[in-house]
Amino acid sequence: MNLFEVAVAAHRTGQPVEAEAAYRQLLSINTAHADAMHLLGVIELQRGRPGEAEVLILAALTHRKDAVFMTDLGVALGCQGKLSAAEAAFRNALELNPDLAEAHNHLGILLVQTQRTVEAEAAFRRVVDLRPDSVEAWSNLGQVLGETGQPIEAEAALRHALRLKPDHAEAHNNFGILLGKTGRYAHAEAAFKKALALNAHYVAAHNNLGNLLSGIGRSAEAEPQFVRALELNPDYVDARFNLSLLRLATGRYAEAWPDYEARFNPDMSDRKLVVPGFSYPRWQGEPLAGKSLVLLPEQGFGDCIQFARYIPLLKGRGLSRISVVCDPVLGALLETVDGVDDVITDAGSVPEHDYWTFPLSLPMHFGTTVDTIPTALPYVHAAPGRLEYWRNELPADGLRIGLVWKGRGTHGNDRNRSLRDISDLAPLWSVPGLTFVSLQHGQGGESRQASAGQPLVELGGKIRDFADTAAIVAQLDLTICVDTAIAHVAGALGKPCWVLLPAFGCDWRWLQDRTDSPWYPGAVSLFRQGRFGDWRETIEDVATALRIWAATARSRC
CATH class of the missing domain: 3.40.50 (Rossmann fold)
Incomplete structure (x- = not known):
């Protein structure tokens, strides 16, 4: 074997020190040996030093424009957070070789990172066309199909990946994500545990299992998963943020708040917000007098x-x-x-x-x-002019009950937190002597057709902003809603509000197992779903409570 073949053989058999020595010896003989420069860069990538890899691969590209070199340059750039440059490198690689599966695959991964899932799907489909036996590509395709609302196709892709390689930990992890999204929680748990049985150091699988267990209320089992993820990778901000959510939900606020700051960390996979580019600093507790x-x-x-x-x-x-x-x-x-x-x-x-x-x-x-918790209520108020306007829109007599049965469809847990339509609230119609007022705005506003003959005052479509909402809620006797902003309007006004909470993915601010909210004491009451996806028992409980409440309210009149 010549010196280059010796170096490559050492590299392939997991001997990077020997491979590096041979590549460098080769470069001392031929300073323009592009393959040696490139593969030295690959070794640096494998060592977790993408900056050094970038320098070496760029040097190789000065001697030869090569699609594989360009792809590995994209990987090095992506590892440093230079996503625009990485994308350009992958696209340059594909101009050099449109059939390079690795470039399509890495481009797809980057497109998922930058939340361009439709483009990512096209990239992964191209990979499986070029390499139908690529387990990674089928797994990636299944992941992105799940994110684009194609669960049947996603499941087929992931099952195909697992047929190709039953012990592929990433495919099991992606399958667990899909199963969780489609409400098959026991099967999702099994998939994550299988991924971890195959790779006990799989940080993302620990985090995903923790999310699943936390979402179904098994906090004591979820917490060790997040902790283990952070032991394996202390910089894994997704696990840090999710651990903070769990601790918030269990009322351990002092522990949780510092980690909750991870929500705007640029390394978050689903970053909640972006830090502004102001010339002045973020407040971190400094004295504020005169500021x-x-x-x-x-x-x-x-x-x-x-x-x-x-x-x-x-x-x-x-x-x-x-x-x-x-x-x-x-x-x-x-x-x-x-x-x-x-x-x-x-x-x-x-x-x-x-x-x-x-x-x-x-x-x-x-x-x-x-x-x-600062609990002085109310801390928002209805403007007098708005009160007067909406007073004329509301029925003059009787007990008036506001209803909201859907939140915004863009919410990550909307599938679980919202009702199908107003007909799910039909048990409430059995309580006599009440006037129901629809505050539903946007999706679900088809209440007149769905209320099965129950008279309903339609105001949702006329509401312009939250000041209008506050003026209406301030003049209602009670508001019944799913977990959406209306609950906070009512609570901040100190007005009675009953909130319907889902069994899966219940927001941390409502804590666990409580029927009241310490954020809105004396105003907000909580009605929790007993079984995943089944609101019937919960709404029957609301109807029973409503009969008692109505009788008590009438006795005061």
Whole structure:
């Protein structure tokens, strides 16, 4: 064998030190040996040093334009977070060789990272066309099909991957994700455990199993999975964030808040928000006397309403000015919060302040525990002009009950938290003497046809913003809703609200096993689903409680 063949043989048999020595000896003889430069770069990639790999592979490319070199350059760039440059490298590789399966596969992985799942699907389909026996490609295709709402096709792809290689840990992990999404929780658990039996150091599988167990209320079993993932990779922010959610749901707020800051870490696979590029710093607890601060929006509308309770506390620390940036539909409502100086509904025109912060970081800075939640209600108010307008739209007499049965369809757990339609609430119609008011806005607004003859006052389609919602809810006797922003409007107003909560993926803020909310004491009551996907028993419980509530309310009149 010549020297290059000796180097390659050592590389292939897992002897990187010997391979590196041979490649370097070869380069001392021939400084333009492109293959030796490239494979030295591959060794650096395998050692977890992508920066060094990038330099070597770029040097190889100066001597020969090669699709394989370009693909490995893309991998090195991607490992350093240079995603745009990595994508360009993969696409350059495919210009050099349109049939290079590795380039299509790596491009597909990058497209998944950047949430372009439709393009990723096309890339993985090309891989399985070129290499129908590629287990990795079938597994990747199954993953992306599941993310694009094609569960039947996704399952077929993943089953095919496992037929090709039954001991492929990644395929079992991806199958577990799909099974969890389609409500087959016991089978999902088995799939994740199979992945971990094949590879006990599979960090993502530990995290995914933890998510599944946490979602079905088995927190004590879920926590060790997140902890193990972080032992294997302390920088794995997905596990850190998910561990914080579990601890929040179990009321361990002091432990949870610091890790909850991972939600805006750029390494999060599903990052919740992006840190702004302001010239002034994020507030991290510094003294605020005489300073100005801007509160930025994050996550859903309900989050912005729930954590607006901290604005008076911030002002109490001596702030000279506090501004709130929010979606226009929240502006008029948040203007009513004590301490707000400015409401900005154009995120592109925020003036300079001394500090900025996200609202869900405030509990950490205030050292909030379950026992020290700021609970002064109400902390938002209905504007007099809005009250007068909606008073004329509401029925004048009787007990008035607001209804919301669906949240926004873009919510990650909407499949579990929302009802199918208003007909699921039919048991409530059996309670006499009530007037039901639809506050449903957007999806599910077809209430008139679905209410099975039950008279319903339709207001949802007329609501313009949350100030309108507040003015209506303030004049209702009770609101019954799924876990959506309406619950926070009612709670922040201190108005009675009954919230229907799903068995899978219940939001951390409602804690576990409680029928009340320490965030909205005396206002919000919780009705929890007993069986996954089955609301019937829960709604019967609501109907029973409604009869008792109505009788009590009438006796007061």
